[in-house]
Amino acid sequence: MTRKTFLWIVRGVALAILIAVLAPRVIDFFTQPAKEQTMIGYSADTVTATVDSIIEEGIITLGDVDQPYQIVAITVTDGANAGNRFAIDYGTRQIRTDMIPLGVGDKIMVTLSRLPDGSVSAHFTDFYRGRSLLFLFFTFIAFSILVSGWKGVRSIIGIGLSLVVIVIIILPGIQQGQDPLLTSILGSFFFVSYSLYIIYGWNMKTHAAVIGSLLVLVITGLLAYFFVNQTRLTGYGDENMFYISQMTQNTLNVRHLLLAGIMIGTLGVLDDLVISQSSAVFELYRNNPGQDFRKLYRSAMNIGQDHIAATVNTLVLAYAGAALPMLLLFSVGGVDYGMAINLEFIAEEVVRTLVGSLGLFASVPITTALAAMIAVKYRDFGKFKTYLGALNE
Numbered sequence: 001m002t003r004k005t006f007l008w009i010v011r012g013v014a015l016a017i018l019i020a021v022l023a024p025r026v027i028d029f030f031t032q033p034a035k036e037q038t039m040i041g042y043s044a045d046t047v048t049a050t051v052d053s054i055i056e057e058g059i060i061t062l063g064d065v066d067q068p069y070q071i072v073a074i075t076v077t078d079g080a081n082a083g084n085r086f087a088i089d090y091g092t093r094q095i096r097t098d099m100i101p102l103g104v105g106d107k108i109m110v111t112l113s114r115l116p117d118g119s120v121s122a123h124f125t126d127f128y129r130g131r132s133l134l135f136l137f138f139t140f141i142a143f144s145i146l147v148s149g150w151k152g153v154r155s156i157i158g159i160g161l162s163l164v165v166i167v168i169i170i171l172p173g174i175q176q177g178q179d180p181l182l183t184s185i186l187g188s189f190f191f192v193s194y195s196l197y198i199i200y201g202w203n204m205k206t207h208a209a210v211i212g213s214l215l216v217l218v219i220t221g222l223l224a225y226f227f228v229n230q231t232r233l234t235g236y237g238d239e240n241m242f243y244i245s246q247m248t249q250n251t252l253n254v255r256h257l258l259l260a261g262i263m264i265g266t267l268g269v270l271d272d273l274v275i276s277q278s279s280a281v282f283e284l285y286r287n288n289p290g291q292d293f294r295k296l297y298r299s300a301m302n303i304g305q306d307h308i309a310a311t312v313n314t315l316v317l318a319y320a321g322a323a324l325p326m327l328l329l330f331s332v333g334g335v336d337y338g339m340a341i342n343l344e345f346i347a348e349e350v351v352r353t354l355v356g357s358l359g360l361f362a363s364v365p366i367t368t369a370l371a372a373m374i375a376v377k378y379r380d381f382g383k384f385k386t387y388l389g390a391l392n393e
């Protein structure tokens with residue numbers, strides 16, 4: 001059997017496994033009885049509308065603040081009142097620090113209210129962002145393909161697979177009472193394995209990255225479990241967890257859900273580190289096939305140390321950027337940081353960041369050692385080379 005034939009067989013088997021695992025979940029997802037929708041952030045009477053014309057605009061004084069206002073004519077575009085026209089005021093009832101003027105043709109969100117006399121009124125709720133987000137998404141796809149070519153296409157498929165795994169495997173599994181931590185570890189490894197093989201192919205570089213990912217996921221899970229218990233975190237640092245607990249009638253293991261969140265958050269950077277480090281090892285070996293394990297490991301670790309330092313710095317800054325409003329609030333309010341760090345919602349973020357970083361630290365030496373060992377021993381694999389793939393394709 002030639003290598004090309006074997007690779008086609010591997011792809012077929014992998015596709016069959018993927019279909020076998022996902023098909024029942026997909027069928028259940030789309031055939032399950034419709035649930036009563038719960039509005040998050042908006043009321044059930046919030047609908048989309050289009051601005052037809054500007055009736056009036058100017059400056060209004062609210063308290064000690066002068067701000068612009070508008071009265072606009074709109075047409076509701078969905079719901080029971082689709083096609084009905086209303087006049088709404090924007091900026092006349094409350095002080096708005098986010099006063100962005102409306103224009104003709106803008107799509108917005110409005111909330112409809114039924115008055116005691118039976119008539120319906122509408123008021124501005126929010127801007128509609130769907131079209132802009134969709135445009136951004138397609139721009140992302142275009143640039144990904146333009147810059148990365150065929151690998152960009154495969155990376156987009158990997159992103160789609162990750163969303164499928166989270167929405168159709170991990171979330172339903174947790175809702176059905178399965179342990180969130182175990183479900184997330186298995187789902188995460190499933191995602192990492194398939195996404196790496198889809199993007200980088202069946203070769204030794206990918207094998208080393210996948211095995212390294214599995215080991216690091218286990219290590220990160222154990223570290224997360226240990227430090228969540230050490231810091232006595234309950235999982236209720238996020239106020240949304242109270243809401244989720246009520247909806248699931250307190251059957252959900254909230255602490256394990258926190259652990260699952262740490263795992264998935266780490267996964268977002270982990271696949272980049274393991275494949276980059278594995279690729280570096282095999283590239284170094286290809287340029288100098290005579291080097292032994294120790295020399296190859298040291299050379300690759302020099303690259304890995306720089307990579308991990310930059311990645312962890314990026315991770316910390318990403319968390320700090322997301323928490324910037326809260327940090328500013330603490331700074332303005334003169335909060336004692338020694339006391340503030342004890343708050344559970346802050347302690348959760350500290351544990352999330354540091355445990356995730358520890359997992360990333362572990363990924364570099366583990367993947368480097370695996371890849372270096374495979375590289376120097378590859379010549380001894382004999383006939384198994386046909387089935388394991390090339391060193392680096």
